[in-house]
Amino acid sequence: MIEIKEVYKSFGALxxxxxxxxxxxxxxxxxxxxxxxxGKSTLLTCIxxxxxxxxxxxxxxxxxxHAKATDLNILRRKxxxxxxxxxxxxxxxxxxxxxxxxxxxxxxxxxxxxAIAEKQLSHxxxxxxxxxxxxxxxxxxxxxxxxxxxxxxxxxxxxxxxxTSALDPQLVGEVLDTLKLLADEGMTMIxxxxxxxxxxxxxxxxxxxxxxxxxxxxxxxxxxxxxxHPETQAFLSxxx
Amino acid sequence: xxxxTFQWNQALNRLPQMLDGAWVTMxxxxxxxxxxxxxxxxxxxFRLSGNKILSGFATTWIEVARNTPALFQIYxxxxxxxxxxxxxxxxxSLLIGITFNNAGYLAENFRGALKAIPDTQTRAARSLGMTxxxxxxYVILPQMLRISFLPISNQMVWAVLMTSxxxxxxxxxxxxxxxxxxxxxxxRTFELFALAAVIFYVxxxxxxxxxxxxxxxxxxx
Amino acid sequence: MFDTxxxxxxxxxxxxxxxxxxxxxxxxxxxxxxxxxxxGVFRYQVGPWxxxxxxxxxxxxxxxxxxxQLVLVNAFLGIVLxxxxxxxAVACGVLTFYTAAYCAEIVRGGxxxVPQTTRRAARSLGMTxxxxxxYIVAPLATRVALPSWIGLSLGVMKDSALVYVVQVxxxxxxxxxxxxxxxxxxFLLIIGGLFYFIISFPIARLGGYLEKRWSND
Numbered sequence: 001m002i003e004i005k006e007v008y009k010s011f012g013a014l015x016x017x018x019x020x021x022x023x024x025x026x027x028x029x030x031x032x033x034x035x036x037x038x039g040k041s042t043l044l045t046c047i048x049x050x051x052x053x054x055x056x057x058x059x060x061x062x063x064x065x066h067a068k069a070t071d072l073n074i075l076r077r078k079x080x081x082x083x084x085x086x087x088x089x090x091x092x093x094x095x096x097x098x099x100x101x102x103x104x105x106x107x108x109x110x111x112x113x114x115a116i117a118e119k120q121l122s123h124x125x126x127x128x129x130x131x132x133x134x135x136x137x138x139x140x141x142x143x144x145x146x147x148x149x150x151x152x153x154x155x156x157x158x159x160x161x162x163x164t165s166a167l168d169p170q171l172v173g174e175v176l177d178t179l180k181l182l183a184d185e186g187m188t189m190i191x192x193x194x195x196x197x198x199x200x201x202x203x204x205x206x207x208x209x210x211x212x213x214x215x216x217x218x219x220x221x222x223x224x225x226x227x228x229h230p231e232t233q234a235f236l237s238x239x240x
Numbered sequence: 241x242x243x244x245t246f247q248w249n250q251a252l253n254r255l256p257q258m259l260d261g262a263w264v265t266m267x268x269x270x271x272x273x274x275x276x277x278x279x280x281x282x283x284x285x286f287r288l289s290g291n292k293i294l295s296g297f298a299t300t301w302i303e304v305a306r307n308t309p310a311l312f313q314i315y316x317x318x319x320x321x322x323x324x325x326x327x328x329x330x331x332x333s334l335l336i337g338i339t340f341n342n343a344g345y346l347a348e349n350f351r352g353a354l355k356a357i358p359d360t361q362t363r364a365a366r367s368l369g370m371t372x373x374x375x376x377x378y379v380i381l382p383q384m385l386r387i388s389f390l391p392i393s394n395q396m397v398w399a400v401l402m403t404s405x406x407x408x409x410x411x412x413x414x415x416x417x418x419x420x421x422x423x424x425x426x427x428r429t430f431e432l433f434a435l436a437a438v439i440f441y442v443x444x445x446x447x448x449x450x451x452x453x454x455x456x457x458x459x460x461x
Numbered sequence: 462m463f464d465t466x467x468x469x470x471x472x473x474x475x476x477x478x479x480x481x482x483x484x485x486x487x488x489x490x491x492x493x494x495x496x497x498x499x500x501g502v503f504r505y506q507v508g509p510w511x512x513x514x515x516x517x518x519x520x521x522x523x524x525x526x527x528x529x530q531l532v533l534v535n536a537f538l539g540i541v542l543x544x545x546x547x548x549x550a551v552a553c554g555v556l557t558f559y560t561a562a563y564c565a566e567i568v569r570g571g572x573x574x575v576p577q578t579t580r581r582a583a584r585s586l587g588m589t590x591x592x593x594x595x596y597i598v599a600p601l602a603t604r605v606a607l608p609s610w611i612g613l614s615l616g617v618m619k620d621s622a623l624v625y626v627v628q629v630x631x632x633x634x635x636x637x638x639x640x641x642x643x644x645x646x647x648f649l650l651i652i653g654g655l656f657y658f659i660i661s662f663p664i665a666r667l668g669g670y671l672e673k674r675w676s677n678d
Binding site for chain 3: 243244246303304306307308309310311312315316319320321322323324397401402403404405407416429430433434436437440441444445
Binding site for chain 2: 045048050073074076077079080081083085087089090091100101104105106133134135146149150153
């Protein structure tokens with residue numbers, strides 16, 4: 001369970017999160033939507049401790065992320081994150097990209113790590129690209145590799161930060177299919193996204209962020225059919 | 241054409257001795273490069289550390305190495321530190337001087353290379369649970385060395401050329417030192433140094449060629 | 462350490478050495494740059510195949526130690542040709558070609574950095590080859606080449622420390638002579654090193670600044 005309690009975060013004078021309260025249950029798929037600068041991406045990097053917060057707390061399975069005593073390197077093993085930029089490690093093959101963290105962080109043996117990596121890579125449809133360098137892959141393939149790389153650490157939670165935003169339109173589908181597959185398998189996911197169809201069809205709940213505040217959160221059908229907050233209504237009507 | 245009679249045999253007879261010298265030259269150059277790269281990585285780390293003393297130390301090293309003659313740096317290692325009661329043999333002084341120079345130039349280069357690697361690479365590595373040191377070692381460093389590969393191989397050439405400066409602190413086992421000693425025996429200055437020049441030229445070309453082969457093997461991405 | 466037996470005439474001696482260092486550098490960089498531009502443009506113009514002899518010739522200066530270049534040229538002129546030429550002239554001559562060898566590379570890189578489309582546009586406006594070179598290529602290539610050229614000039618200044626081998630008493634040699642006499646190596650070396658540093662450091666910074674500024678727009 002991820003619990004976010006009264007979280008404030010600012011970059012200098014710029015307040016990006018102004019008192020966020022949110023709980024994500026195990027097995028839930030939450031989509032977070034909102035305009036740019038609404039603070040939705042920052043929230044994800046706060047959850048895995050890449051960003052500090054100014055006040056409030058974030059608990060992941062009852063461990064406080066920003067507590068001094070928390071070893072983030074250990075906590076991050078159970079929180080996978082995939083970014084908008086593909087962030088493939090260009091000097092490693094697809095297989096090595098995926099085995100690096102299991103071997104160097106978890107101390108897994110080569111054979112074991114490769115078995116896991118091969119499984120995850122064929123899961124995302126890259127079983128035939130093991131010895132290829134990322135530079136030869138399309139954006140969609142690189143993004144699926146990044147997903148497999150995060151999954152190889154057997155995380156309990158997956159965070160997706162606009163993973164389709166940097167992709168050519170014809171490549172968006174293959175990545176969304178991968179996310180849907182994960183959701184169907186019961187992975188707990190928070191997806192910051194601009195894909196409304198995905199948000200409506202795949203997620204359990206949808207949250208709308210506006211200027212650092214979570215303006216609305218509701219089960220996905222209700223969210224799209226009967227949006228309550230005027231800003232949500234304006235946002236959705238602009239999209240349609 | 242010339243009233244001078246070339247006596248190439250005088251020089252060619254000494255080829256074995258000169259090749260021994262060339263071997264010493266290569267050893268010094270390689271060792272100074274290995275140490276130079278390691279120190280350069282250390283200096284790069286110091287500069288990134290955010291610690292004022294460490295980054296001041298690194299900046300001083302780098303700027304002195306880049307803004308004074310290599311010969312000055314070798315003199316410092318030999319005559320300069322002698323004032324502190326430290327005496328380094330000619331070969332040690334030469335090695336220290338060249339290593340100091342290599343590290344300074346390479347560290348400056350590494351800084352440029354690091355700028356070319358997106359910050360998001362470190363973020364991605366840290367997100368996978370890697371410590372800052374692991375993220376640097378497994379993700380950033382290999383990319384940095386790749387970007388700096390050409391400058392590193394150029395610095396290797398410089399290291400070979402710089403070994404010739406050892407003679408100024410009394411070194412006489414490297415290629416230049418051997419040639420100089422032979423010159424004192426035979427006075428065939430032109431022939432001997434022309435032969436030394438050819439050997440240096442071949443060494444440099446071999447390094448360039450080797451670097452190209454190595455790059456093709458190492459960087460398949 | 463600052464308790465020195467150095468006299469005013471020793472300071473004058475060092476200053477003379479420093480002047481020789483500056484003089485050798487300015488002469489070599491001046492003529493070396495002119496030659497280097499000539500070689501660089503020529504090589505770009507005739508292409509790699511016909512430029513090969515020039516490439517090979519210049520490459521020699523970058524592939525053997527400067528010390529050997531100086532000794533060889535000195536021996537060739539003095540012993541083989543039996544010419545009476547001063548060490549100073551030999552030093553300037555060798556350093557000129559040494560500079561030209563690196564400068565040609567820089568010039569070629571600068572010219573290659575000018576987009577073909579820009580040059581085609583210039584020629585389409587009816588400019589001659591020379592006008593294209595003069596008004597389009599030269600200003601653009603200079604921007605790319607200037608920071609490297611500054612680095613080269615400073616490199617030549619530092620490398621000019623080696624001309625002692627043809628009996629030219631430049632700064633580092635005069636420092637060494639004083640060290641032998643006064644037995645104060647650290648103090649004297651720091652003075653000598655400081656001289657190079659004070660000239661080199663600000664100019665290198667300027668080069669870095671120009672490179673940063675010009676690569677941004």
